[in-house]
Amino acid sequence: MNLEKYDEIFMEALELTKDQLDGLEYQGVSSWDSVGHMNLIGEIEDAFNIEMETDDVIAFSSYEKGKEILSKYGVEI
Amino acid sequence: MGNRYDEEYEFRLAYDYEVPKIMEFIKKYWGNPKHILATNESFFRYEYCPFARPNIYLAINKANGEIAAMHCMYFYSKEYVRGQTDMATGMLLANPTVRVPFIGIELHKRVLLDLKPRSYIAPGIDMKTSAPLIKRFLKHKVERMRHFYIAGNDTGKISRIVKKVHSNAKKNDTQLDLVLFNTADEMYKQFCDERFKERRPYKDRWYVERRYFNHPVYKYYMYGIADSTVFVCKEVKRNKAKALRILDILGDPSAIKYVGDALEKLINDNEYEYIDLYEQKMNDEDLLAAGFVERLEDDVNIIPNYFEPFVQENKEIWVNRRDDETFCFKADGDQDRPSIINN
Numbered sequence: 001m002n003l004e005k006y007d008e009i010f011m012e013a014l015e016l017t018k019d020q021l022d023g024l025e026y027q028g029v030s031s032w033d034s035v036g037h038m039n040l041i042g043e044i045e046d047a048f049n050i051e052m053e054t055d056d057v058i059a060f061s062s063y064e065k066g067k068e069i070l071s072k073y074g075v076e077i
Numbered sequence: 078m079g080n081r082y083d084e085e086y087e088f089r090l091a092y093d094y095e096v097p098k099i100m101e102f103i104k105k106y107w108g109n110p111k112h113i114l115a116t117n118e119s120f121f122r123y124e125y126c127p128f129a130r131p132n133i134y135l136a137i138n139k140a141n142g143e144i145a146a147m148h149c150m151y152f153y154s155k156e157y158v159r160g161q162t163d164m165a166t167g168m169l170l171a172n173p174t175v176r177v178p179f180i181g182i183e184l185h186k187r188v189l190l191d192l193k194p195r196s197y198i199a200p201g202i203d204m205k206t207s208a209p210l211i212k213r214f215l216k217h218k219v220e221r222m223r224h225f226y227i228a229g230n231d232t233g234k235i236s237r238i239v240k241k242v243h244s245n246a247k248k249n250d251t252q253l254d255l256v257l258f259n260t261a262d263e264m265y266k267q268f269c270d271e272r273f274k275e276r277r278p279y280k281d282r283w284y285v286e287r288r289y290f291n292h293p294v295y296k297y298y299m300y301g302i303a304d305s306t307v308f309v310c311k312e313v314k315r316n317k318a319k320a321l322r323i324l325d326i327l328g329d330p331s332a333i334k335y336v337g338d339a340l341e342k343l344i345n346d347n348e349y350e351y352i353d354l355y356e357q358k359m360n361d362e363d364l365l366a367a368g369f370v371e372r373l374e375d376d377v378n379i380i381p382n383y384f385e386p387f388v389q390e391n392k393e394i395w396v397n398r399r400d401d402e403t404f405c406f407k408a409d410g411d412q413d414r415p416s417i418i419n420n
Contacts, residue, residue, distance in 0.1 A: 027176055034171075035206055037178040042209075054214055058081050058177060 002077050005047055006070075010063060013040040024063040048075045082136070082177060086145055088187045091133040095144075096121065099133060102144045106170055113416055114168065120418060123293050124411075125149050125167070134188045136171075136180055146171040146184045150192075151410065155283035159193040163278030163403075166199040167411035169207070182210040189215075189399075196277040199397040200410040211397050222394040222405065225369035226353040226380045229344040234318035236351050237379040237389060246365035253335040255300040255308070255343065261286045269304040273328045277403040280327060288408075289325075294415045297324075306332040309408060312349075313384050319347060323354040324408035330356070334363040341368060353380050355394055355412075357405035385416040 010021055014031040026032055032040070041057050044050075044066070050073040052060070060066050067077040082088075091099060096118065104115035114121050125131050136146040149167035156162070166188075171181035189197065200222070202208050208219040232238040258264035265282060273279060280288075289297045289309050298310040298321075309325035321343065326333070340352055354369065361371075372380045372391060382392035394412060396405050407413050 026178060027174060033173055034178050034181075038206075038209055055080055058179065058183075060178075061176070 002048075002075060006044075006067070006077050009040065009043045009047055013043045021063050026061045028062075044070070048073070050075065080183075082180065082183050085139055085177065086180065087137045087139055088184060088191075089135060089137070091131045091135050091147075093126065093130060095135070096126065096131060098144065099131070099135075099147055102147060102172075103168070103170060106172055107168075113414070113418065117418060120293065120415070124414065127152075127287065134184060134191075136184045138175075144172070145175045146180045148181075148184045148188050149411070150188065153278050153284050154281040157192070161195050163196045163280075164192065164194040165197060165278070165410040167414075169199075179210055179214070182207070182214050186215065196403040197399055198278065198403060198405045198409045200394055200405055200407075200412045202395040202397050204395055208395060208397075215397075217397050217399055219395050219397050220357060221374070222355045222357050222396055222407075223359075224353065224355050224372040224380065224382075224391075225364050226351045226372055227340060227344065227368045227370070228351045229349050231318075231348070232350045234316035234350065235313065235320050235381060235389075239377040242370045242378070244365045244368050244370050246362065248337045248368070249334045249366050251335050252338045253302050253332070255302060255336055255339040258299040258301055258307070261290045264299055264301060264307060267301050267304055268307050268328060270328075272305070276328070277400075278409070280325075285327065294418055295413075302332045302336055305329040308333075309406075311413070312347075315384070315387055318350050320350045321347070321352045322407065323352065324413050325406045326356075326359075326404070330359050330404060331363045333359070333369075334366040337367040351380060355382075355407040357396055357398065358401070358403065 007018060007021060010016060011018060014029065014036055016029065026037060041052065041060065045052060048070065056069050060069055070077055100115050100118065100121060103112060104110045107115065125133055132150045132152060134148040135144055138145050148169050151165045151167060153163045169181050169185060202211065202219050211217050211219055228238050228241060256267065261282065270282065289299060295311055300308040300310060305328050307327040308323050311322050311324055313320050313322060344352060372378060374393065376391060379389055379391050381387065381389050398405060
């Protein structure tokens with residue numbers, strides 16, 4: 001359920017297809033630039049009802065890393 | 078500090094020998110390779126190199142020594158004293174391919190932490206990219222500068238006045254003259270600078286002379302009101318018409334309420350289409366008493382902001398201030414910088 005939601009956010013915020021998610025990194029696609037990152041973080045926070053700390057926002061550097069970070073906030077993906 | 082940025086980047090003030098490299102960075106990443114700061118070193122140095130080292134902070138990639146981001150500043154006093162000097166920010170630019178997000182805002186944070194300005198103004202904020210980061214990471218407000226004008230009798234060559242609006246406010250019973258200062262000596266004989274050091278921002282004589290009396294491109298008209306106030310003005314021209322822009326107010330801005338008649342005379346004597354003013358923190362009542370009306374966001378009337386090149390459109394200027402006690406006018410930061418220099 002959380003994984004589905006997480007993937008959905010990535011696909012919508014960054015205009016990607018599911019097969020593009022594995023191994024995806026910040027700046028790895030043109031839509032994941034700083035503006036895309038801002039939107040992505042905002043959508044994730046809204047969807048999971050969390051507010052990330054600045055260091056975590058900056059550290060959120062990949063699709064996989066994001067899952068790790070969300071677990072800090074009690075969101076298991 | 079110590080966060081992920083420190084693993085990869087060094088944050089420091091630029092060196093003078095880096096100016097050509099900084100200009101190349103602007104040429105590559107600003108989006109306009111012909112930008113004046115990318116192509117005119119003389120003007121670049123006037124703008125950002127009044128001291129031995131440029132007023133520019135850099136984020137440098139430790140691995141390859143390349144600039145990852147740059148942050149330009151204006152110091153409003155000759156002697157910079159942490160906690161006492163006021164400043165404004167100019168161009169803030171990041172390499173868009175940097176692997177860590179938001180390095181620009183991180184650089185901005187580092188600058189404020191290091192320099193500890195008494196107050197700072199960051200005008201010209203991009204609402205789509207920078208504003209959300211400023212609100213989130215700095216917890217600062219981003220506000221729209223308010224735009225006021227007094228229309229003359231003949232309009233239409235620069236402005237577009239569809240619906241003439243007059244201030245309904247009563248003029249102040251006391252009316253004062255505007256005195257034109259031709260030199261800084263004249264100005265400082267009348268203007269009591271000492272009284273206004275607590276006003277934010279305070280611009281010292283060194284800054285005023287350099288910025289307004291000795292600008293390499295623009296001619297400014299400095300109008301004094303008694304010993305409390307100086308309007309910094311500039312004429313703009315188009316289609317054989319002229320307008321006057323009040324770009325800064327030194328000292329006490331509230332004295333504007335005493336010069337409604339003087340401003341009207343200025344318009345008539347010079348056949349100005351209008352006089353306009355962008356501001357933050359002034360009292361509405363003072364402006365209305367002087368005859369100004371507000372140009373609203375969705376206004377049918379157009380009072381242009383861009384003249385190089387000319388664009389007959391209303392433009393909003395968004396500004397970040399750290400506190401509500403700081404005034405902001407159009408000449409703060411880089412909002413009154415030439416784009417074109419005619420040689």
